[in-house]
Amino acid sequence: MRTLHHLWLSAASRKVRIVLGEKKVAFRLEAEKTWERRPEFLALNPAGDVPVLIEPEGQALADQGAICEYLEEVFPEPSLIGNEPKERAEVRRLCAWFDQKFEAEVTRFLVTEKLMKRFLGLGEPDSRAIRVGLQNLTSHMAYLSWLTERHHWLAGGVFSLADIAAAAQISCIDYVGDIDWEQYPHVKDWYAKMKSRPSFRPLLGDHIPGAPPPKHYADLDF
Amino acid sequence: MRTLHHLWLSAASRKVRIVLGEKKVAFRLEAEKTWERRPEFLALNPAGDVPVLIEPEGQALADQGAICEYLEEVFPEPSLIGNEPKERAEVRRLCAWFDQKFEAEVTRFLVTEKLMKRFLGLGEPDSRAIRVGLQNLTSHMAYLSWLTERHHWLAGGVFSLADIAAAAQISCIDYVGDIDWEQYPHVKDWYAKMKSRPSFRPLLGDHIPGAPPPKHYADLDF
Numbered sequence: 001m002r003t004l005h006h007l008w009l010s011a012a013s014r015k016v017r018i019v020l021g022e023k024k025v026a027f028r029l030e031a032e033k034t035w036e037r038r039p040e041f042l043a044l045n046p047a048g049d050v051p052v053l054i055e056p057e058g059q060a061l062a063d064q065g066a067i068c069e070y071l072e073e074v075f076p077e078p079s080l081i082g083n084e085p086k087e088r089a090e091v092r093r094l095c096a097w098f099d100q101k102f103e104a105e106v107t108r109f110l111v112t113e114k115l116m117k118r119f120l121g122l123g124e125p126d127s128r129a130i131r132v133g134l135q136n137l138t139s140h141m142a143y144l145s146w147l148t149e150r151h152h153w154l155a156g157g158v159f160s161l162a163d164i165a166a167a168a169q170i171s172c173i174d175y176v177g178d179i180d181w182e183q184y185p186h187v188k189d190w191y192a193k194m195k196s197r198p199s200f201r202p203l204l205g206d207h208i209p210g211a212p213p214p215k216h217y218a219d220l221d222f
Numbered sequence: 223m224r225t226l227h228h229l230w231l232s233a234a235s236r237k238v239r240i241v242l243g244e245k246k247v248a249f250r251l252e253a254e255k256t257w258e259r260r261p262e263f264l265a266l267n268p269a270g271d272v273p274v275l276i277e278p279e280g281q282a283l284a285d286q287g288a289i290c291e292y293l294e295e296v297f298p299e300p301s302l303i304g305n306e307p308k309e310r311a312e313v314r315r316l317c318a319w320f321d322q323k324f325e326a327e328v329t330r331f332l333v334t335e336k337l338m339k340r341f342l343g344l345g346e347p348d349s350r351a352i353r354v355g356l357q358n359l360t361s362h363m364a365y366l367s368w369l370t371e372r373h374h375w376l377a378g379g380v381f382s383l384a385d386i387a388a389a390a391q392i393s394c395i396d397y398v399g400d401i402d403w404e405q406y407p408h409v410k411d412w413y414a415k416m417k418s419r420p421s422f423r424p425l426l427g428d429h430i431p432g433a434p435p436p437k438h439y440a441d442l443d444f
Contacts, residue, residue, distance in 0.1 A: 092288035
């Protein structure tokens with residue numbers, strides 16, 4: 001059995017959880033308090049972050065992007081990156097957009113300020129950081145609207161890792177209650193499809209003690 | 223002929239230039255002033271950053287990671303990511319380390335403060351930001367020392383994209399003169415091998431008007 005070291009509101013960890021679910025690979029979750037910087041965990045991943053996937057024979061794989069590419073190579077069905085090189089380049093471009101740009105411009109601000117700071121006793125949320133995160137969220141939701149108006153899935157007609165990367169981020173932001181879904185009907189339709197996938201359901205059951213999600217978070221009809 | 227939209231001290235652009243060189247793919251360079259946010263360029267890459275590779279038939283590919291994976295798929299020889307999935311996961315983990323972690327913790331601070339601010343007329347360098355960048359550089363050079371003491375190349379016995387990702391970052395920092403090479407003999411040996419590769423030579427000829435590199439920058443024997 002594989003083990004995934006993760007954090008509940010780490011979008012990178014959520015992305016790998018969904019990929020494992022899509023590929024029907026069994027795994028157990030192990031929450032890692034990355035801020036404690038345990039030497040045993042740093043030995044698995046010197047970057048000190050989650051996710052880290054432990055393979056059955058014990059090898060540790062780190063970095064969400066490297067893990068997803070690895071899973072695609074070892075479990076090619078169903079394909080999540082596509083077949084043609086240009087199609088694959090577009091899936092990977094969108095993954096980088098959500099994994100890196102959305103994470104840095106939105107999730108890091110909102111999840112850190114609204115949840116992690118309180119959780120770690122680091123003081124009050126910084127309202128300026130929250131304002132920046134919310135402002136950036138508006139641009140990103142506009143881009144997601146543009147994409148979902150044009151195609152059934154983000155990279156085109158086929159479900160892919162790009163949808164998983166985006167939904168992993170969106171699910172963290174939706175947990176802290178920051179998305180006004182009525183403003184984004186196409187994104188809402190897309191996210192409703194994501195929520196109804198069996199691979200996504202476990203994320204909707206996530207529940208951080210002392211910081212419950214809004215009621216609509218787990219609703220398939222939101 | 224392909225066109226690569228780039229910036230001289232964008233490590234991501236340098237990485238793609240080296241990959242194109244290793245795979246002996248002809249291309250012309252086009253410098254893009256990304257800060258001007260030209261609508262024509264944003265139409266090629268809504269993220270607005272470089273590198274962007276224009277394929278011969280005109281399609282634009284964006285995001286350095288997606289471009290490198292694409293080039294590996296379309297020009298598989300020489301292989302830069304390796305053959306076995308676990309080996310490939312290690313190459314990609316190290317790429318993420320340098321592309322993202324080193325970039326965010328070191329290059330963004332030092333290159334932005336020392337060159338881009340002056341170049342764009344954004345005022346004096348922020349000495350605190352430079353101090354943070356230099357401090358982070360020390361940790362990263364220690365990690366590079368650890369890697370280069372153990373193996374011939376960063377991911378093991380074989381030259382890979384990990385070496386390219388790291389050397390692309392290091393070359394930007396070396397351009398601004400911040401590496402005390404005498405402190406890091408193993409990294410120096412590794413970087414000397416990188417500098418002598420034909421794919422790397424064009425980068426050593428880069429010369430930003432008004433901000434020349436230190437003399438040792440282009441020396442193969444530094």
